[in-house]
Amino acid sequence: MRNQKSNAFRFAGLFAVALAIGLVAGSAWADVYIYRGLSADSKGNAKLNPGTFKFNDDLSTFDQPIAGAKCNYRFTVTNLPDPIEKEDEGDVEGLAGYRASFDDDPKGHWSIKAPEGVSTEDAAKAVAEYAKANKGNIVNGTQDNCK
Numbered sequence: 001m002r003n004q005k006s007n008a009f010r011f012a013g014l015f016a017v018a019l020a021i022g023l024v025a026g027s028a029w030a031d032v033y034i035y036r037g038l039s040a041d042s043k044g045n046a047k048l049n050p051g052t053f054k055f056n057d058d059l060s061t062f063d064q065p066i067a068g069a070k071c072n073y074r075f076t077v078t079n080l081p082d083p084i085e086k087e088d089e090g091d092v093e094g095l096a097g098y099r100a101s102f103d104d105d106p107k108g109h110w111s112i113k114a115p116e117g118v119s120t121e122d123a124a125k126a127v128a129e130y131a132k133a134n135k136g137n138i139v140n141g142t143q144d145n146c147k
Helices: 001-024 119-131
Strands: 030-040 059-062 069-083 089-092 100-101 109-113 138-140
Touching: 059 119
Parallel strands: none
Antiparallel strands: 030 059, 030 069, 059 109, 069 089, 069 138, 089 100, 100 109
16 A cells, blocks of 8 residues: 555656646747727727728737827737747637737738638627727827726
């Protein structure tokens, strides 16, 4: 009996070491913020209508808040390799099936793509509805009262 317990502890110890080595040696993953510039009224009310999130083939965003935009909307991209390289893509948090890819053209540029079969109009509506339901992702731009 004592030998079985000893073997069980040894196995558990070896498993823990193997797990730790795997975590250290394994791929790292990252989440990043990307931003879409918004217009707003003088009271800081950001415009979150579908026209604000117009998709051409995709929705253009950047890895920094947009200089000159009154306000910005912040999206979170998850499941990205770390470090992030050109052409990497990840999931857009809160928007099932939407993917963001990093093309860095121009510098810092990301494209959000809608799921297969979703029209550009429906994609813009879905993103606008998501943004309206998640106003905590609105960040200041040239105005400091964005909401």
